[in-house]
């Protein structure tokens with residue numbers, strides 16, 4: 001009967017890369033609970049459970065309306081016993097007892113605080129917790145020697161744990177574009193990561209840089225980083241030369257010259273009070289006195305920036321800049337489509353694309369290339385659309401990859 005129960009029954013394909021997942025999540029209470037369990041599993045070195053909860057959360061994110069009853073979930077993929085129990089708890093009681101008690105647990109709180117330090121992963125945090133270190137104060141007084149990344153992470157802890165806004169991402173984009181244009185005319189900067197998916201906030205800002213002429217991008221990263229450093233824009237940076245070879249995926253193939261990916265994990269020093277300052281700066285000739293003036297809002301003395309603002313509760317309120325995590329990646333144009341796809345995310349969407357490629361298509365997908373294991377050859381692509389087509393997937397635009 002038509003007036004019986006008006007609950008929609010959803011039909012959802014099982015791979016996240018087969019679905020559209022916009023930012024308009026109609027089930028945030030459920031997905032927050034499942035995401036917290038996923039996060040806790042990841043922080044506890046239980047990646048398998050983490051992925052299971054991420055997949056369950058992603059299914060709930062893709063639903064077109066709020067779930068009100070368990071009967072609506074019949075036939076949905078990726079919902080294991082544990083996830084269903086959590087969903088039931090939330091639907092019946094407004095919250096999951098398991099999630100609430102986990103959030104209050106000493107272990108979870110300590111893992112959150114310690115892995116909130118840039119450069120500290122789950123394993124390091126777990127080791128410190130076993131030694132009785134639960135807070136930043138205890139970490140600072142522990143006598144542990146921190147590596148350069150962790151030192152910067154501790155120093156800029158508050159800034160780096162504050163979300164980055166779209167406006168801040170755009171200000172940084174202007175700076176990066178100016179720098180790239182000045183060191184290699186014609187090179188192209190693409191905003192990737194969450195901001196490319198339309199997010200209004202992020203934990204960092206991600207950029208992919210390429211040049212339309214293959215090979216021109218070689219050496220670009222070190223020039224960009226030197227320029228940024230000389231202008232005092234970087235509080236921290238670590239550049240890694242990528243050792244990727246296309247032949248790594250398939251030893252039978254001749255080696256290729258695709259070992260050029262470079263990435264730079266950095267912490268930018270962004271003028272805070274004047275978001276439009278970046279524009280003015282970029283328009284100026286390089287290395288003028290103007291850049292180096294203390295009152296510009298962009299301190300350029302690199303030694304001063306590292307020590308001066310260290311004390312908690314001290315000068316932070318008045319400092320005219322803030323630390324922002326920025327990832328820079330350089331890709332040759334021949335790999336650009338794969339790199340854009342790989343760096344746009346979400347992480348689960350990427351993971352599901354690779355799983356789809358491997359399990360359903362006998363192909364290997366990376367941020368560099370797509371290899372067809374049956375035809376024993378690489379499949380070329382110059383756009384994301386072509387990669388989806390190679391994979392027999394309907395094209396999903398970035399704004400719908402928020403799985």
Ligand code: CTP
Nearest residue numbers: 193194201202203204342343344345346347350
């Ligand atoms: N990525 C990657 N290799 C890494 C780190 C990240 O390929 N070592 C990719 C991820 O798969 C993701 C993209 O880079 O597709 C962006 O990752 P990240 O910045 O961590 O996440 P965002 O989706 O941008 O979300 P956030 O707002 O939290 O930054």
Ligand code: MN
Nearest residue numbers: 049081082083
């Ligand atoms: Mn379980």
Ligand code: MN
Nearest residue numbers: 193194204206
């Ligand atoms: Mn990001």
Ligand code: MN
Nearest residue numbers: 193204206327
């Ligand atoms: Mn990133």
